[in-house]
Amino acid sequence: MSRGRLIIAIVIAAIALIGYFAKQEYNPITGEKQHIGITPEQEIALGLQAAPEMEQQYGGLSPDSQSQALVDKVGQRIVSSTKAKETPYKFEFHLLDDDNVLNAFALPGGQVFITSGLLKKLQTEGQLAGVLGHEMGHVVARHGAEHIAKTQLTQGLTGAAVIATYDPNNPNSRYSAAVAALIGQLVSLRFSREDELQADKLGVRFTGESGYDPHAMIGVMEILDAASKGQGRQPEFFSTHPNPDHRIERIQEAIKEIYPQGVPEGLTP
Numbered sequence: 090m091s092r093g094r095l096i097i098a099i100v101i102a103a104i105a106l107i108g109y110f111a112k113q114e115y116n117p118i119t120g121e122k123q124h125i126g127i128t129p130e131q132e133i134a135l136g137l138q139a140a141p142e143m144e145q146q147y148g149g150l151s152p153d154s155q156s157q158a159l160v161d162k163v164g165q166r167i168v169s170s171t172k173a174k175e176t177p178y179k180f181e182f183h184l185l186d187d188d189n190v191l192n193a194f195a196l197p198g199g200q201v202f203i204t205s206g207l208l209k210k211l212q213t214e215g216q217l218a219g220v221l222g223h224e225m226g227h228v229v230a231r232h233g234a235e236h237i238a239k240t241q242l243t244q245g246l247t248g249a250a251v252i253a254t255y256d257p258n259n260p261n262s263r264y265s266a267a268v269a270a271l272i273g274q275l276v277s278l279r280f281s282r283e284d285e286l287q288a289d290k291l292g293v294r295f296t297g298e299s300g301y302d303p304h305a306m307i308g309v310m311e312i313l314d315a316a317s318k319g320q321g322r323q324p325e326f327f328s329t330h331p332n333p334d335h336r337i338e339r340i341q342e343a344i345k346e347i348y349p350q351g352v353p354e355g356l357t358p
């Protein structure tokens with residue numbers, strides 16, 4: 090990094106630190122105020138840059154075009170029937186060719202992934218909607234961007250350097266070490282327990298609004314729980330998405346809160 094760049098980065102780091110505390114953004118989907126340091130356009134660009142690395146870590150994209158089409162169909166049904174379509178995010182749903190790992194992921198900006206291992210365990214379309222709805226919840230709640238803002242706060246200079254050197258219109262910027270570090274961080278990002286519960290709640294909302302029975306999300310938790318017992322080890326989904334029992338309870342609470350009269354008739358299971 091040149092001396093000039095470094096000075097710019099330091100200035101931006103200072104601005105980032107002040108900005109973290111001074112800047113609050115209202116999120117119309119969650120109704121919360123958040124500390125966010127980047128724009129939705131930057132979230133989308135970073136997610137697109139990180140996507141190939143995510144694919145590489147989990148066996149690449151699945152060659153099973155029929156299953157990929159199902160993932161697209163369910164994902165797009167959720168996008169088109171919920172507030173997700175009013176957000177700036179560009180949702181894309183990718184089936185990863187990894188049968189050994191049971192997991193799903195979301196990158197900032199709308200890149201959503203599910204492993205073939207997890208998809209094969211799911212028994213209904215509603216369960217797939219539950220998984221994708223949960224991941225979309227992370228995107229619209231901007232959990233990745235919040236994480237970046239916290240990184241800027243704790244590692245101000247690195248975070249600022251990423252923002253200072255990152256230009257989505259300049260392909261050379263992708264080779265910046267700082268961007269590479271950020272992408273590595275996004276790919277291996279562990280959301281907090283709080284984030285997971287919020288994503289579950291948004292998943293309940295999104296599945297219900299798109300005509301799927303949100304109880305299917307409980308089925309997902311049970312399937313993963315059973316898989317962990319059978320294998321004698323925890324599926325990946327639990328290490329990044331912890332506490333199945335507690336989460337089932339919270340999902341049930343969320344369903345009751347959103348549907349006090351019970352869920353409507355005729356939802357897709």
Ligand code: ZN
Pocket residue numbers: 223224227280284285288329330
């Ligand atoms: Zn999650």
